[in-house]
Amino acid sequence: MRKLFALISTFFLWVGLAAPALAYNLTTCGDNPSFQARAAKAATEQAKARFENYAQLQCGADGLPHLIVDGSIAHLGEFIIPSILFLYIAGWIGWVGRAYIISVRGDKSPEMSEIIIDVPRAIRIMLTGFTWPLAALAEFTSGKLTAPDNEITVSPR
Incomplete structure (x- = not known):
């Protein structure tokens, strides 16, 4: 009964009794x-x-x-659009870096390819990286983006 009362009180305070x-x-x-x-x-x-x-x-x-972050259209350009652009660019950088590491994995010396970057290969990957949201969705739905549970190491507890 106490938990129900606490839940109902919290709901009413959250919805309307507390002044915005x-x-x-x-x-x-x-x-x-x-x-x-x-x-x-x-x-x-x-x-x-x-x-x-x-x-x-x-x-x-x-x-x-x-900055006013209230979800209204009037303030859309102040926070929402720049933050979406930031997330897109950060995701592009991460996706391109991941694609480069995967592409050099089969080389005879992948560690050296990580230290000394193969610029033509990196530029080619960078130019295809702009479609990273679609590529990530395709890899996620196919199961290539995530590893199976049996490949994830877990420390003994």
């Missing part, structure tokens, strides 16, 4: 006095252009722009 956190009293950077003071100190044209671009974002009392 305010956005830290953020204001538009163009209207924020601290941000305007920082922008007035910009010395180069590049810095002035950056402050003009940041003027549409939300700033705190410190005059610095803040």
Whole structure:
């Protein structure tokens, strides 16, 4: 009975009884006095252009722009798109590195191929690595991406 009460209480507090956190009293950077003071100190044209671009974002009392990650379309370009691009590029680097290691595995001296990179081979693999999400899905569904349980070593307990 206690567990049920705790679960129900937690649910109600989570859903509606707890006041949602305010956005830290953020204001538009163009209207924020601290941000305007920082922008007035910009010395180069590049810095002035950056402050003009940041003027549409939300700033705190410190005059610095803040990211808003709430899932709305209005803030999509601030966090979601850059993070997806980061994950794609990081996955591409990992996939290409994995493909290179697999390709040199059959050479007569694979360790030396890891130390001294075969640049033409690496570039060829890099150019095909942009389709890594599809290749990873294909290898996962075929079972080539993961190892069977009997090949995984487990320490004795």
